[in-house]
Amino acid sequence: MKMIATWNVNSIRVRLPQVLEWLEKESPDVLCLQETKVTDEDFPAEAFRGVGYHAVFAGQKTYNGVATLSRAPADAVVALLPGADDAQPPSGTQTPQKRLLAATIEGVRVLNVYIPNGEEVGSDKYAYKLSWLGALEKFLAEELRSHPKLVVLGDYNIAPEEVDVHDPKLWEGRVLFSDRERAVFRRLVQLGLVDVFRKFEQPEKSFSWWDYRMNGFKRNFGLRIDHILCSAVLAADCRACSIDKEPRRHERPSDHAPVVARFEPSIS
């Protein structure tokens, strides 16, 4: 396995042609998708099989939903985060929320995550985000014990540092960039993970999400909230990590861009 990627597609129904095109062009070994927004019976597994990918998926109607596509089959699949919905989820939300998919692919433990948005600091959804992150931290610590080759990638909905935000003053204290969220991100890293994007020199103002409104992409008003965190063993063999802005320029784009990590020699 030499290339893994993550992409919040904001509806797999709408984005399917773009994802198929991207797979054919880039040929990653693994692609983790978030916000598929379909139930499992509506997931387009056949279309992915047609271009040479296995798919595992955990979806629900309208919201959330994660899927992991891979050249090699996925084993030991866990489709729910233990303890995530123990605390009261925000009123009116469907439970359990489908936001995590763990799978072992060619001996690498791949944790695909769609961390809650949190809406606004102090809201019910913000409390749910922190509670969900607490459950993730616990699950991750356990998974790391049994899987030295582990990667956690997806839409974290957290911009970890000032350089990850187009206007840190504007975003100070706000959801996605609040101190508590950033502290949790640091705690996840301290479990023994590396944010591989920051292992390498990167262009100034590198972001993975831009608001659809106000020409956010053209003005590069964005945030880096999609991340690839690797265990030390995998990070040592990571040779590059980049954000592919090309799909964000398409007609009807997702508001997120794919993030890609490359390894040498093969990590499997």
Place this chain on the structure above:
DNA sequence: ATGGCTTGAGTGTCAAGA
């Protein structure tokens, strides 16, 4: 200024995302 776009649900218009 609490908007701005986009998607899904469902067919009028709202919730949710970030």
